[in-house]
Amino acid sequence: MLNRKDLLGIKELSKDEINLILDTAAGFKDVLGRDIKKVPTLRGKTAVNLFFEPSTRTRTSFELAAKRLSTDVINFSVPTSSVVKGESLIDTALTVQALGADFIIIRHSSAGVPHLLAKKLRASVINAGDGTNEHPTQALLDAFTIREKKGRIEGLEIAIVGDIIHSRVAKSNIYCLTKLGARVRLIGPPTLIPEEIRGTGVEVFHDMEAGLKDADVVIMLRIQMERQGKGFFPSTEEYSKNWGLTAERFSLAKDDAIVMHPGPMNRGIEITSEIADGPRSVILEQVTNGLAVRMAVMYLLAGVKR
Amino acid sequence: MRGRFFYGVKMPKELMNKKDIDRALTRIAHEIIEKNKGIERLGLVGIQRGGVHLARRLASKIKDIEKKDIPVGLLDIGFYRDDLNIRKEQPVIRKTEVPFEVTDLKIILVDDVLFTGRSIRAALDALIDLGRPAAIQLAVLIDRGHRELPIKADYVGKNIPTALSETVEVHLEEEGLEDRVILEKVDTER
Amino acid sequence: MKIIIKNGHIIDPSQGIDGVGDILIEDGKIKEISTQHSALSTSSSAHRTIDAIGLYVLPGLIDMHTHLRDPGFEYKETIKTGTKAAVKGGFTTVCCMPNTYPVNDNASVTEFIIRKAAQEGHCTVLPIGAITKGQKGEELAEIGTMRNEGCIAFSDDGRPVMNSLMMRRALEYSKAFNVPIISHCEDLTLSEDGVMNEGLLSVTLGLKGIPSEAEEIMVYRDLSLSKLTGGRLHIAHVSTEGSVKLIRDAKKRGVNVTAETCPHYFSITEDAVTGYDTNAKVNPPLRTERDIKAIKEGLQDGTIDVIATDHAPHHMDEKLQEFDKSPSGISGLETALGLSLRLVEGGILTMGQLIEKMALNPARILGIKRGTLQTDTNADVVLLDMNREFTVEVDRFLSKGKNTPFRGWILKGMPVITISKGRIYEWQ
Numbered sequence: 041m042l043n044r045k046d047l048l049g050i051k052e053l054s055k056d057e058i059n060l061i062l063d064t065a066a067g068f069k070d071v072l073g074r075d076i077k078k079v080p081t082l083r084g085k086t087a088v089n090l091f092f093e094p095s096t097r098t099r100t101s102f103e104l105a106a107k108r109l110s111t112d113v114i115n116f117s118v119p120t121s122s123v124v125k126g127e128s129l130i131d132t133a134l135t136v137q138a139l140g141a142d143f144i145i146i147r148h149s150s151a152g153v154p155h156l157l158a159k160k161l162r163a164s165v166i167n168a169g170d171g172t173n174e175h176p177t178q179a180l181l182d183a184f185t186i187r188e189k190k191g192r193i194e195g196l197e198i199a200i201v202g203d204i205i206h207s208r209v210a211k212s213n214i215y216c217l218t219k220l221g222a223r224v225r226l227i228g229p230p231t232l233i234p235e236e237i238r239g240t241g242v243e244v245f246h247d248m249e250a251g252l253k254d255a256d257v258v259i260m261l262r263i264q265m266e267r268q269g270k271g272f273f274p275s276t277e278e279y280s281k282n283w284g285l286t287a288e289r290f291s292l293a294k295d296d297a298i299v300m301h302p303g304p305m306n307r308g309i310e311i312t313s314e315i316a317d318g319p320r321s322v323i324l325e326q327v328t329n330g331l332a333v334r335m336a337v338m339y340l341l342a343g344v345k346r
Numbered sequence: 347m348r349g350r351f352f353y354g355v356k357m358p359k360e361l362m363n364k365k366d367i368d369r370a371l372t373r374i375a376h377e378i379i380e381k382n383k384g385i386e387r388l389g390l391v392g393i394q395r396g397g398v399h400l401a402r403r404l405a406s407k408i409k410d411i412e413k414k415d416i417p418v419g420l421l422d423i424g425f426y427r428d429d430l431n432i433r434k435e436q437p438v439i440r441k442t443e444v445p446f447e448v449t450d451l452k453i454i455l456v457d458d459v460l461f462t463g464r465s466i467r468a469a470l471d472a473l474i475d476l477g478r479p480a481a482i483q484l485a486v487l488i489d490r491g492h493r494e495l496p497i498k499a500d501y502v503g504k505n506i507p508t509a510l511s512e513t514v515e516v517h518l519e520e521e522g523l524e525d526r527v528i529l530e531k532v533d534t535e536r
Numbered sequence: 537m538k539i540i541i542k543n544g545h546i547i548d549p550s551q552g553i554d555g556v557g558d559i560l561i562e563d564g565k566i567k568e569i570s571t572q573h574s575a576l577s578t579s580s581s582a583h584r585t586i587d588a589i590g591l592y593v594l595p596g597l598i599d600m601h602t603h604l605r606d607p608g609f610e611y612k613e614t615i616k617t618g619t620k621a622a623v624k625g626g627f628t629t630v631c632c633m634p635n636t637y638p639v640n641d642n643a644s645v646t647e648f649i650i651r652k653a654a655q656e657g658h659c660t661v662l663p664i665g666a667i668t669k670g671q672k673g674e675e676l677a678e679i680g681t682m683r684n685e686g687c688i689a690f691s692d693d694g695r696p697v698m699n700s701l702m703m704r705r706a707l708e709y710s711k712a713f714n715v716p717i718i719s720h721c722e723d724l725t726l727s728e729d730g731v732m733n734e735g736l737l738s739v740t741l742g743l744k745g746i747p748s749e750a751e752e753i754m755v756y757r758d759l760s761l762s763k764l765t766g767g768r769l770h771i772a773h774v775s776t777e778g779s780v781k782l783i784r785d786a787k788k789r790g791v792n793v794t795a796e797t798c799p800h801y802f803s804i805t806e807d808a809v810t811g812y813d814t815n816a817k818v819n820p821p822l823r824t825e826r827d828i829k830a831i832k833e834g835l836q837d838g839t840i841d842v843i844a845t846d847h848a849p850h851h852m853d854e855k856l857q858e859f860d861k862s863p864s865g866i867s868g869l870e871t872a873l874g875l876s877l878r879l880v881e882g883g884i885l886t887m888g889q890l891i892e893k894m895a896l897n898p899a900r901i902l903g904i905k906r907g908t909l910q911t912d913t914n915a916d917v918v919l920l921d922m923n924r925e926f927t928v929e930v931d932r933f934l935s936k937g938k939n940t941p942f943r944g945w946i947l948k949g950m951p952v953i954t955i956s957k958g959r960i961y962e963w964q
């Protein structure tokens with residue numbers, strides 16, 4: 041059982057808890073395939089999307105997930121307006137709670153903000169991405185998608201390619217997939233993969249071809265253009281030449297390998313359209329599965345434990 | 347050791363054995379066919395988990411009689427329960443798999459024990475979200491009374507008057523147990 | 537006014553005293569000190585006799601790295617509250633860093649601090665002036681004038697002097713006034729906006745790391761500049777194994793350098809940051825077991841001369857922010873002695889050596905006649921009960937800064953009496 045108030049990260053979850061979320065998500069995915077895509081499960085509850093950083097994708101996914109569960113949703117974007125007025129983070133969160141929120145879904149550019157707020161709030165806090173720390177629901181939906189496509193996760197060779205150090209998606213995926221028994225390889229330039237990360241039990245490749253060989257799953261990460269100016273790599277062209285996923289490179293992976301991307305994609309930079317739109321791309325399915333996983337998380341956190 | 351049964355722990359009482367259960371299901375199968383004048387446009391939907399096994403058994407009995415297959419679906423009511431806000435732990439979500447269109451079919455909902463009626467209320471909602479059945483009927487192995495909602499079964503294996511402090515458990519072979527129905531007194535000092 | 541402290545275990549490394557004896561204080565000065573072999577000459581006519589049986593009698597401690605926040609940030613701390621916390625922690629002298637508002641980069645601010653401390657301070661306050669105007673690292677501040685006004689050392693603490701030429705000039709120029717330059721060693725281009733030690737933990741917490749090298753590169757630079765100029769260099773808050781090695785090596789080569797560390801650098805590791813506890817955010821950051829070991833060795837072999845607090849009080853609201861936004865610093869005056877006594881308990885230092893690090897050596901480095909129980913010096917005395925345990929409870933801190941990662945720790949050894957500025961403070 042998921043005996044916790046909050047979902048802050050995958051780090052804190054056990055293998056059993058992850059599997060429970062994935063199993064529950066399967067039930068919700070059935071619902072999403074019906075004509076009536078809504079269940080009354082969490083009727084009368086209120087969820088607040090408290091986003092300190094813009095993200096239409098994640099916010100929309102949580103919003104729809106909540107609505108499918110018959111939960112009311114409020115979008116409380118904080119486009120630095122309140123922050124400018126000098127309202128503290130805690131005050132903003134307490135205000136949101138006072139609106140009657142049962143779930144507070146937080147996206148923030150600073151790592152640890154959901155943890156800080158979870159200690160101060162009665163509501164369930166769901167981390168929708170905190171700085172470069174974690175993005176747990178993305179990792180859960182990735183694991184769900186892999187399990188659905190491959191039938192298992194244990195023993196799979198999974199490559200994650202790109203800006204690992206700045207990627208909360210990569211971090212959560214590393215914890216999630218290694219806990220579920222996959223072998224994880226990280227691929228990218230040494231400036232974007234800290235040496236210490238080997239301590240999490242992953243393999244590190246700086247050579248794309250070597251890293252892709254016989255992979256079952258390839259997860260591409262979005263490359264942030266602004267890293268270029270900071271000396272992480274000299275140009276997006278050079279990055280693309282060395283670590284972009286082309287059809288030729290993808291052929292080094294297993295014949296039935298699938299490719300994933302958390303979006304939004306930089307087509308032609310980290311991934312070619314040929315691959316992104318190709319038969320082995322599961323990128324759009326990830327989006328659908330995101331709904332089911334987020335419904336499952338909200339459902340499981342809703343039990344009374346306080 | 348023997349003396350312990352006279353104090354403290356209550357001896358569970360067997361209400362139905364394997365034979366009783368089988369006879370009851372046979373009777374219900376006949377009643378279903380009779381009431382619906384055959385099995386045309388009929389579907390069985392078992393409520394997870396006990397109801398699912400019973401629905402499958404009923405389907406096979408109906409097939410023995412009518413020599414025709416009757417479709418069977420599985421329904422999980424977890425998403426539709428009305429006690430989610432007061433439970434310590436969320437119920438495990440099991441599969442919902444109704445491999446046929448319920449719209450315009452007569453659906454027989456199957457459950458093991460009918461008690462407060464709340465599970466059936468949830469099942470009705472769950473079923474209606476799948477489509478618009480022409481009619482819904484209810485078959486249960488045990489009706490133990492204490493209804494909290496205006497719900498009544500169309501087919502009952504056995505009516506058993508119980509106290510609220512008692513529990514009724516249906517053990518089935520499909521769950522790795524011997525077929526039987528047991529009445530147990532809940533220790534109120536728990 | 538005469539005070540006699542009787543039968544205490546006196547430890548005064550400046551005179552080589554380590555034994556039971558009595559001290560006579562008259563008019564705020566140490567009048568006479570005796571050990572068991574020679575009784576006090578005037579024993580009967582005291583106004584107050586303190587029975588110190590079972591207690592240590594020590595020279596008042598000197599903290600050469602304190603942020604009193606006054607003027608400008610009185611909501612974090614004031615001279616009044618900071619010195620009261622100091623006295624409770626066993627300190628009778630604190631040296632306050634210049635990163636106030638306005639910055640103590642000119643004689644009028646120095647004068648303000650000294651005047652206010654004379655009026656409100658519970659202990660002696662010796663200001664440290666800024667090396668450069670506004671601590672901007674661009675123009676040398678009026679070191680000579682501030683020296684005459686009472687600054688006893690110079691530092692841009694909180695920030696490094698990034699420009700090597702400016703640092704060279706400071707080390708050269710300060711020679712004329714025989715004052716140490718205290719260096720906060722941090723290569724800002726390398727630490728960038730890091731908020732904790734760089735390593736596996738920073739990666740898994742998603743927090744930007746500061747590598748040890750950000751400190752060590754500057755330690756090496758400053759040691760080189762000290763060698764080049766002969767200027768007196770004091771390295772503030774040593775936190776890494778590499779820094780200890782560089783300083784040890786430089787001392788062997790005769791470089792004019794001294795160094796300090798702080799209790800948190802030998803008491804806890806970066807693990808304290810787990811859970812995003814902003815009370816464990818400090819600059820330089822908490823490091824690893826390996827660094828703690830090296831720092832303890834450095835204290836033991838004399839590479840590190842001083843234990844200072846780097847007392848950096850902040851308001852609770854500031855520490856309740858996002859980890860990367862929250863200011864760095866630990867409120868340290870009231871836990872420093874208790875944490876440092878663990879070194880004695882652990883056999884790293886003798887009680888005498890600890891007093892050297894916390895009183896005598898700071899006095900020597902700063903060129904002040906303090907940190908001693910010699911006759912005719914100020915009667916700055918601490919009576920310490922090593923049998924008293926206390927739990928660190930921030931609600932009982934006298935400092936305004938409640939920011940400590942040691943909340944709930946049980947520490948052994950508590951000052952029961954502090955004599956400072958002619959007053960007797962008794963602690964329950």
Ligand SMILES: [Zn+2]
Pocket residue numbers: 693694695720772773819820
């Ligand atoms: Zn500093």
